[in-house]
Amino acid sequence: MKKASPHFIKENYKFILFVSGMSVKSLRAIENIRKIGTDYFNDNFDLQIIDISKDQAAASKHQIVAIPSLVKESPDPRRVIVGDLSDTTRVLKILEITE
Amino acid sequence: MSTSSKTKKHASSVFKFPKTPTGVEGLDEITEGGLPKGRPTLVCGGAGCGKTLLSMQFLIKGITEFNEPGVFMSFEEPSADLFINVKSLGFDLERLSSEKKLVIDHVRVERSEIEEAGEYDLDGLFIRLEYAINKVKAKRVVLDTLESLFSGLDNQAILRAELRRLFHWLKEKGVTAIITGERGEATLTRQGLEEYVSDCVILLDHRVIEQVSTRRLRIVKYRGSTHGTNEYPFLIDENGISVLPITSLKLDNEVSSDVVSTGVPGLNEMFKSGGFYRGSNILISGTAGTAKTTIAAYFANEQCRKKERVLYFAFEESPQQLIRNMRSIGLDLEPHVKKGYLQIHSSRPSLNGLELHLLTLRKLIKEFNPTTVVIDPISNLITVGSDHEVRSMLVRLIDMLKINNITAMFTSLSKQTEHIRPDLGEESVSSLVDTWLTVRDIEGVGERNRGIYIIKSRGVGHSNQVREFVITDDGIRLLDVEFGPNGILTGAARKTSELNKKIAALKLQNELDRKDREIYRKRKVLEANIDALKNEFESVEEELSILKATEDLHARLATNNTSNLKKKK
Structure with a gap:
């Protein structure tokens, strides 16, 4: 992995990560997004984690089908990344964050 | 196949296969009671063949007629559209959902929004479904065109594994489910859903023959139960779907001798x-x-x-x-x-x-x-x-x-x-x-x-x-x-024949009358003869009696004379 980027993203990013209980994939996703946050946002971003096994209504409210799902609420456009986010390069590409 | 079906038939005669009536007119008749209870049923067919309506009717009739709440999970039409679409067919979904009998969840999988990065599962879907089922204690579930997931998500391997898990999960939940699927080229459904749903498969079809469209329904398979195997035409009208069985399965209607x-x-x-x-x-x-x-x-x-x-x-x-x-x-x-x-x-x-x-x-x-x-x-x-x-x-x-x-x-x-x-x-x-x-x-x-x-x-x-x-x-x-020499007579021939008959009858009557008169005359002659003979007889008899009297006189005179002579002596 690369060292932390010289310039961190300044924009106000807002993410919601949907997980389901303590499943392996969910835990891995939490870990991965945290790492991305540290590496590229300098922890300067808004991350909300919703466990749909506890908050069941949230799943249909946010149109969640696959778990884990990372929803980028802002900035526009809204994006949904499904999967455990282990493919960092792909995640960054989807988020249009250049290294 | 033959042995297994035999044993199954035998079993079903002892134990009745549990079924959930669909409330769709005619369909319960064909399936001999409804869909397999507590199991998923696949309803497949081309676009516009009535899949959504059939499954919707299954849910609504379940609520209104059998008091079984339902969950409708739509992968296609947004809920608001759905409300309107079925309202035109007389189903008031809003009322049913406000009465907590029906949950409609629209699952939107937007291809343009979703990207994949890593492994995932469909827990979200499961949880939504479970949440909806628990909310109304649903007994019936419809997943309308589940295959839309395939167009939204890429990883086929995950999807297939998850679908298998989903059907298994539905069975465990004990809900009677309908899963609809779009008809594929060579397979019943595009994504081969029939592989996962093995209990009951219903195929809908919409054909136009000579400008007249006919909808048809066929039960492709129904494990563990006998069913009508024909293609049955069905109709969609203001009361929804009604299937018309081509023949009732039995000929056992009551008969009247009136x-x-x-x-x-x-x-x-x-x-x-x-x-x-x-x-x-x-x-x-x-x-x-x-x-x-x-x-x-x-x-x-x-x-x-x-x-x-x-x-x-x-x-x-x-x-x-x-x-x-x-x-x-x-x-x-x-x-x-x-x-x-x-x-x-x-x-x-x-x-x-x-x-x-x-x-x-x-x-x-x-x-x-x-x-x-x-x-x-x-x-x-x-x-x-x-x-x-x-x-x-x-x-x-x-x-x-x-x-x-x-x-x-x-x-x-x-x-x-x-x-x-x-x-x-x-x-x-x-x-x-x-x-x-x-x-x-x-x-x-x-x-x-x-x-x-x-x-x-x-x-x-x-x-x-x-x-x-x-x-x-x-x-x-x-x-x-009217019989004639060559069979039954009609029309003019009948009239001629009738006339001929009349003339013949008239002739006969004349003849009879003539004969009667002749006999009368003969009798008259006979009677005259008898009279003449009688007269003759009488005159002969008279003559005879005169003769007899004269004879007597003579005799008496003779005796008198002899006695007189004796006295004189």
Whole structure:
């Protein structure tokens, strides 16, 4: 992995990560997004984690089908990344964050 | 297969396979009770074939008729659209969901929004489903076009594994589920969902044949249960879907031994029973202008007179026209219409497809509840569909009428043939009807006469004669049989024969009178002779008695003389 980027993203990013209980994939996703946050946002971003096994209504409210799902609420456009986010390069590409 | 199905059949006779009635008219009949209880059923078919409606009806009927709450998970139409779409069919989803009987969850999988990075599962879907099921304690679940997931998500391996898990999970939940799927090229569904759902698969189809569209339903498989295997036409109308079983699976309707009069003077006598059996069906076939309609109207009239309800389907005439035409032969149907015993329903056969005709018939029969139905003529329907379709429709119609113990009379126009037997086209119907009358023209010596005869009548002894009938201003009348040297006589030949008979009778009477007179004269002569002889006899007798007296006198005188002589001595 690369060292932390010289310039961190300044924009106000807002993410919601949907997980389901303590499943392996969910835990891995939490870990991965945290790492991305540290590496590229300098922890300067808004991350909300919703466990749909506890908050069941949230799943249909946010149109969640696959778990884990990372929803980028802002900035526009809204994006949904499904999967455990282990493919960092792909995640960054989807988020249009250049290294 | 054979052994397993045998054992299953055996088992099902002991234990009844648990089923969930769908509430869709006719479908429960075909599936012998409904969908497999607590298991998923796959409903597949092309676009616009009624998958969503069928599953929606399954849910709504479940709520309204069987008190089983439901969950509708739509992967296609946003909920608001769905509300409107089914509202036009009379289903008020808003009310049901506000009553906590129904949950509608629209699952939107937007291809443009979603990207994949790493492994995932469909827990979100499971949780949403579970949440919805628990919310209303649903017994029925519909997943409408689950396959949309495949267009939203890329990883097929994950999807397939998850779907397998989903179906398993649904079974564990014990909900009766319908999963719909779009029909694929070579497979039942595009994504091969039939691999996962193995309990019951229903295929819907929408075909257009000769500009007439027909929807069909077929049960491809139904594990552990017997079911109707045919393709069944179904209809979508303002009450939703109704499936029309081609034939009822059994022929076990109750039969009546009541006899209903034919209404035509003289026709009753041709049947030993004195008429038709109630609940039987009668076909009157004949060429054009042989008074089929008249006979049918007479029959209808007779039933109305007995205060029975008659439903008359006229495919050729409007009600007013029919009434007017019948009035011309002294048959007034109007009072029956006014009193509500007779309902005449006219429509062009080409107005709609056969299935809709059948549906109209069914509906009117349900509404009006008649004891007698007349369809005049059924042959016109052939213009709407193929022979096969017409036949299958008629079978269903006749079944329906029989089940309701309705006496039905059909007229059928047959082509002019040389044979007295009607043409083959009618044979499609012939095996279905109980009584078959034929009216036909009997041509000869420059005139046309009408003859009627009975081809068959199940369970009733009947005349084998061709009877002539006439239609006058006073109506229809069967004439007495007139035999000639070459069989039964009709028309002018009948009249000639009648005249000849009259002359012969007159001649005979004259002869008899002459003979009588001769005998009288002979007797007179005889009597005169007897008198003469008597006189003769009397004179001879007299002579004899004179002789005898003289003899006596002589004798006495002689004795006197001898005694006198003795005294003198």
